[in-house]
Amino acid sequence: MRDRTFAPSRILIYLIVLLIAAAWLAPLAVVVLNSLRTNEEIAQGSMIGWPQHLAWSNYAAAWSGFCVAETCAGIQPYMLNSALVTIPATVFSTLLGAVAGYAVSLWRFRGDSWIYGIVTLGIFLPQQMRLLPWTIVLRDTGLMNTLTGLVVIHTIQGLSFTTLFCRNYYVAIPQELIRAARIDGAGFFRIFWRIILPLSPPILVVTVIWQFTHIWNEFLYGVTFTTGQQQPVTAALIALSAAVADIPQHGVQSAAVMIAALPTLLIYLIGGKYFVRGLTAGAVK
Amino acid sequence: MTALSIRALSKRYANLEVLKGIDLDIESGEFTVLVGPSGCGKSTLLNIVAGLDRASAGTVEIGGRVVNDVPPKDRDIAMVFQSYALYPSMTVRQNITFGMECRHVPKAEQEKAVANVAKLLQIEPLLGRKPSQLSGGQRQRVAMGRALVRDPLLFLFDEPLSNLDAKLRVEMRMEIKRLHQRIGATIIYVTHDQIEAMTMATRIAVMHRGVVQQFADPDTVYRYPANLFVARFMGSPPMNTMPARLEADSSGLVAVIGAGRPDEVRLHLQGYDAAASYVGREVVLGIRPECIAEGDRAFAGATGAPVVVTAPVEMVEPTGAETIVLLRLGGEPAQARISPDVRPAPGELAPFALDTRRICLFDPETERLIA
Numbered sequence: 001m002r003d004r005t006f007a008p009s010r011i012l013i014y015l016i017v018l019l020i021a022a023a024w025l026a027p028l029a030v031v032v033l034n035s036l037r038t039n040e041e042i043a044q045g046s047m048i049g050w051p052q053h054l055a056w057s058n059y060a061a062a063w064s065g066f067c068v069a070e071t072c073a074g075i076q077p078y079m080l081n082s083a084l085v086t087i088p089a090t091v092f093s094t095l096l097g098a099v100a101g102y103a104v105s106l107w108r109f110r111g112d113s114w115i116y117g118i119v120t121l122g123i124f125l126p127q128q129m130r131l132l133p134w135t136i137v138l139r140d141t142g143l144m145n146t147l148t149g150l151v152v153i154h155t156i157q158g159l160s161f162t163t164l165f166c167r168n169y170y171v172a173i174p175q176e177l178i179r180a181a182r183i184d185g186a187g188f189f190r191i192f193w194r195i196i197l198p199l200s201p202p203i204l205v206v207t208v209i210w211q212f213t214h215i216w217n218e219f220l221y222g223v224t225f226t227t228g229q230q231q232p233v234t235a236a237l238i239a240l241s242a243a244v245a246d247i248p249q250h251g252v253q254s255a256a257v258m259i260a261a262l263p264t265l266l267i268y269l270i271g272g273k274y275f276v277r278g279l280t281a282g283a284v285k
Numbered sequence: 286m287t288a289l290s291i292r293a294l295s296k297r298y299a300n301l302e303v304l305k306g307i308d309l310d311i312e313s314g315e316f317t318v319l320v321g322p323s324g325c326g327k328s329t330l331l332n333i334v335a336g337l338d339r340a341s342a343g344t345v346e347i348g349g350r351v352v353n354d355v356p357p358k359d360r361d362i363a364m365v366f367q368s369y370a371l372y373p374s375m376t377v378r379q380n381i382t383f384g385m386e387c388r389h390v391p392k393a394e395q396e397k398a399v400a401n402v403a404k405l406l407q408i409e410p411l412l413g414r415k416p417s418q419l420s421g422g423q424r425q426r427v428a429m430g431r432a433l434v435r436d437p438l439l440f441l442f443d444e445p446l447s448n449l450d451a452k453l454r455v456e457m458r459m460e461i462k463r464l465h466q467r468i469g470a471t472i473i474y475v476t477h478d479q480i481e482a483m484t485m486a487t488r489i490a491v492m493h494r495g496v497v498q499q500f501a502d503p504d505t506v507y508r509y510p511a512n513l514f515v516a517r518f519m520g521s522p523p524m525n526t527m528p529a530r531l532e533a534d535s536s537g538l539v540a541v542i543g544a545g546r547p548d549e550v551r552l553h554l555q556g557y558d559a560a561a562s563y564v565g566r567e568v569v570l571g572i573r574p575e576c577i578a579e580g581d582r583a584f585a586g587a588t589g590a591p592v593v594v595t596a597p598v599e600m601v602e603p604t605g606a607e608t609i610v611l612l613r614l615g616g617e618p619a620q621a622r623i624s625p626d627v628r629p630a631p632g633e634l635a636p637f638a639l640d641t642r643r644i645c646l647f648d649p650e651t652e653r654l655i656a
Contacts, residue, residue, distance in 0.1 A: 174370065
């Protein structure tokens with residue numbers, strides 16, 4: 001055992017792993033460090049450096065004091081916007097995806113594989129391609145520049161992934177379960193609610209993490225379809241850096257980025273182990 | 286009363302005809318076993334009766350009512366599945382009451398029904414457990430409990446014992462039979478295991494290639510198989526079948542195996558008048574292994590001189606309870622079941638007693654039973 005641990009190949013592997021980790025974590029390190037340095041400190045030195053003393057004030061300013069697009073309430077209202085878009089869109093797309101995945105996996109009907117194929121095709125369509133159709137839809141439904149509009153977009157677009165996830169999980173459930181329930185007198189939704197949903201937590205956790213992270217981090221739709229007070233935090237961060245273009249405020253900007261990234265980090269830290277477990281569920285019996 | 290009546294039922298998937306014009310009438314209280322090799326259409330037939338699959342043509346009547354367009358839940362049936370299909374997230378109690386819950390049966394009534402069934406199947410201590418905490422045999426009982434609690438017109442069993450180990454399978458087989466005798470339910474039971482069919486059924490429907498080959502009580506199916514398929518499928522080891530020539534002499538019909546050979550076997554047949562028109566022609570002679578025994582065996586109820594032939598022994602398989610001997614009758618291979626303590630030597634000649642009363646004759650063209 002001891003020999004193996006210190007074998008040269010082992011050391012090489014660890015070196016490579018550490019190198020890759022460092023490359024991935026370097027930007028995060030810069031942001032974390034800058035978020036704790038004062039503006040003067042950054043201006044005097046460079047973007048890269050240790051904080052001389054911890055400047056927590058950046059966080060307070062980023063949260064509630066800083067001016068974005070002519071209002072000086074920090075990124076707090078935009079965080080709320082993001083939450084108001086992400087939470088409902090995650091819940092709706094997950095639930096709809098679960099029902100859709102259940103329908104295409106356990107209720108065979110004419111054309112089911114076609115419908116499944118078309119739904120999951122959405123995964124492969126580039127986001128930019130969908131901008132124009134969504135513009136028309138939002139304009140015609142009067143949802144342009146509203147959080148509801150973003151909820152609709154993310155719910156519908158999320159269906160491709162959530163249906164895929166849930167369907168692949170549900171195909172492992174034996175058909176006989178559905179047959180037994182049908183003879184017992186249960187219908188489509190009762191079987192879903194009483195039998196399928198209680199079996200679903202592993203895949204629902206995966207789907208929720210995936211959807212939450214994607215919708216929270218989404219930028220293109222946020223910046224395209226909303227302006228001013230309606231923007232999610234990802235779009236507002238850009239407005240924030242634009243507003244301070246003449247006097248760089250790297251400390252506050254870094255703190256804002258950290259705050260904006262916090263929810264997805266928390267979700268991952270809480271649910272991460274389920275995520276890895278869920279993605280491989282069914283792969284090995 | 287006719288519990289189930291199937292008329293001219295057929296089922297095709299694209300180009301494949303799985304069921305070809307099935308007609309069956311099952312009386313109330315009968316234990317009917319659908320038996321056949323895999324792919325014979327028996328499970329498809331059961332699923333159509335259950336309403337889980339649709340027939341391409343024909344009608345299904347349950348309790349005198351045509352149910353072709355009636356959904357499974359309204360057919361007054363209950364089903365036990367091969368995989369048991371217990372709802373994994375529910376306790377045993379919830380599994381049993383789920384059907385009543387779907388039908389809005391009052392709580393008090395549900396409790397009473399569960400208590401009855403749990404007592405009947407002796408699963409009271411398991412009611413609070415989840416299916417994952419049960420053994421195979423216990424799951425089997427719960428699956429039956431779920432069916433029994435409904436008190437339906439028709440019970441459908443789809444290979445319910447095939448996931449159990451051999452010992453448990455025999456136990457559950459007896460238990461299901463006992464249950465049937467006790468509650469007098471009408472049961473349709475699908476299996477590929479001919480022993481299950483023989484031991485449990487009041488009537489057996491032997492299926493092959495989407496057709497019911499024979500529908501009769503177990504003794505008839507075993508003693509008078511309607512055709513060569515049934516003869517070879519039912520029984521283990523299967524019935525010996527071999528070409529023979531039918532002749533007539535002063536004492537009546539004679540079946541000659543290996544006619545013209547020095548070791549030809551001539552068997553005088555009594556009571557085979559239906560085969561008279563085959564005299565001078567080839568037939569297929571069938572004789573069950575237990576009708577070939579050691580030379581000094583006297584078969585039950587036999588009168589007159591025993592028929593004993595001397596035949597070469599090829600192989601001997603002692604099983605403990607009996608000895609299976611592979612021998613040649615007029616050059617044709619045949620298996621015999623002889624007493625366990627008799628061990629003829631391979632390669633030598635040995636005397637064998639034949640029970641010629643139980644011989645079956647088949648038409649070589651149609652493969653149907655002649656007599």
